[in-house]
Amino acid sequence: MFDYNVVLIGFMGAGKSTIAELLRTGWGMERIEMDALIEEREGMRISKIFETKGEPYFRDLETELLIELQARSNAVISCGGGVPMRERNVAEMKKNGRVVLLTAHPETILERVKDNHDRPLIENNKTVEGISALMEARRERYMAAADLVIETDRKTGEEICRELVEKLHRMEEEASR
Numbered sequence: 001m002f003d004y005n006v007v008l009i010g011f012m013g014a015g016k017s018t019i020a021e022l023l024r025t026g027w028g029m030e031r032i033e034m035d036a037l038i039e040e041r042e043g044m045r046i047s048k049i050f051e052t053k054g055e056p057y058f059r060d061l062e063t064e065l066l067i068e069l070q071a072r073s074n075a076v077i078s079c080g081g082g083v084p085m086r087e088r089n090v091a092e093m094k095k096n097g098r099v100v101l102l103t104a105h106p107e108t109i110l111e112r113v114k115d116n117h118d119r120p121l122i123e124n125n126k127t128v129e130g131i132s133a134l135m136e137a138r139r140e141r142y143m144a145a146a147d148l149v150i151e152t153d154r155k156t157g158e159e160i161c162r163e164l165v166e167k168l169h170r171m172e173e174e175a176s177r
């Protein structure tokens with residue numbers, strides 16, 4: 001039980017949704033899936049929103065939703081991959097949350113996302129090189145937003161969750177000393 005939110009950030013396919021679901025089932029947290037909530041409210045898939053309304057429209061929806069989510073606690077918020085790229089968003093997620101960055105190497109990401117076609121930003125160049133380039137462009141902002149970084153390559157979801165919960169508890173202990 002956390003008296004704040006756990007905000008999961010990271011590249012597409014890093015495992016945010018997977019880990020959020022495990023924290024819901026195993027740790028009783030409320031799971032909030034930003035992409036899914038936006039899709040539900042807009043009544044269309046993310047790829048369709050990008051196509052018909054454009055990326056800036058989608059990015060504004062993300063910011064509005066993050067502001068709304070500050071009212072929760074003990075929620076695990078699985079962010080869209082691009083959410084930490086806006087400074088305003090990072091300020092919002094830190095108001096009532098600890099930000100956890102999940103990382104994975106481009107080869108691992110490619111393996112995980114290759115059969116899914118609802119990630120418009122990588123759909124046209126789904127290669128190690130394409131993923132590496134976008135990852136590099138995002139690295140600095142992802143790192144700056146993170147309170148905690150967890151590598152996910154060759155770890156199971158359960159291992160990642162245990163590491164995450166342990167590290168967050170340790171951070172709280174250290175902060176209260």
Ligand SMILES: Nc1ncnc2c1ncn2[C@@H]1O[C@H](COP(=O)(O)OP(=O)(O)OP(=O)(O)O)[C@@H](O)[C@H]1O
Nearest residue numbers: 011012013014015016017018081112152155156157
């Ligand atoms: N630790 C892991 N080991 C093996 N496979 C994993 C792991 N974590 C996630 N996966 C698999 O990788 C794929 C992508 O994971 P997931 O959807 O959780 O990523 P995401 O970070 O939420 O991506 P997006 O930003 O696109 O929503 C899924 O098929 C999932 O089952």
Ligand SMILES: O=C(O)C1=C[C@@H](O)[C@@H](O)[C@H](O)C1
Nearest residue numbers: 012035046080081082119120
């Ligand atoms: O990394 C990104 O910019 C994105 C990741 C997905 O979660 C979606 O939010 C959308 O496809 C954009």
Ligand SMILES: [Mg+2]
Nearest residue numbers: 016017035078
């Ligand atoms: Mg996801």
